[in-house]
Amino acid sequence: MVPAVRPSVLPLMLLGLLLVAVPAVAFAGDTQPGRLDRWLQPAVGSSSPGAHDPALALDWLGEPTGRALLVLAVAAVCLIAGRRALAITTVVGSFLVAVLTTGLKYVVGREIHDGFLSYPSGHTAAFAAIGLVIGLLLADVFRTGTAAGTAIVLCSTVIAGALMAWSQITLTAHYPTDTVGGVGCALLVVPATGVLVDRFRRSGGTPA
Numbered sequence: 001m002v003p004a005v006r007p008s009v010l011p012l013m014l015l016g017l018l019l020v021a022v023p024a025v026a027f028a029g030d031t032q033p034g035r036l037d038r039w040l041q042p043a044v045g046s047s048s049p050g051a052h053d054p055a056l057a058l059d060w061l062g063e064p065t066g067r068a069l070l071v072l073a074v075a076a077v078c079l080i081a082g083r084r085a086l087a088i089t090t091v092v093g094s095f096l097v098a099v100l101t102t103g104l105k106y107v108v109g110r111e112i113h114d115g116f117l118s119y120p121s122g123h124t125a126a127f128a129a130i131g132l133v134i135g136l137l138l139a140d141v142f143r144t145g146t147a148a149g150t151a152i153v154l155c156s157t158v159i160a161g162a163l164m165a166w167s168q169i170t171l172t173a174h175y176p177t178d179t180v181g182g183v184g185c186a187l188l189v190v191p192a193t194g195v196l197v198d199r200f201r202r203s204g205g206t207p208a
Helices: 006-027 035-044 049-061 064-080 084-108 122-141 146-170 176-204
Strands: none
Touching (some): 006 176, 035 146, 035 176, 049 064, 064 084
16 A cells, blocks of 8 residues: 555545445345436436447446456556556455455345346446556655545546446446445455555565
8 A cells, every 4th residue: 555545544445335335225125226316317327329439438448358458557557657566456456346346236136127236336346446546656656645645546536436437327237326336345445455465565575
């Protein structure tokens, strides 16, 4: 975990847990959009024909092939920047985010489109996780303080998550609240992964 953000790991994880748990409890077993979903769908999603192709392009980045390429690209940037621990966090954190979102789908049991498990949005979680790593990299490269570094991480996570959420809502692949849970998964898993990678690196005497 980058030094600037290390003091904020627990608050970030608690925020992620809150974003995951509240919708999970509220919408467990549902097969219909909630009141908040019905309000957010037209407000966030786009019905413009011109929005379909950009939404599909973003959606592809959340598919297995696109996601793998994106993870490898960001990990490579981290390596080029000399942040090996962050590169490992990118790969391991993204994998764990995928495991968590897949498992939660079966636990929560929320459905969309006649039987497809929807909560949380794995696409949104994956993109938000990449945004979070980019925020960590920026905070480390620019050697920010804790407040500025945490703000950068939150902003990059929310921006990335919002972009993918827009695509999922526009394509009606997810309820809007599914995407909130996706962002929460990224905030919960990636900072914890960074701490674990850092501890493992230190115990093994491996340089960052």
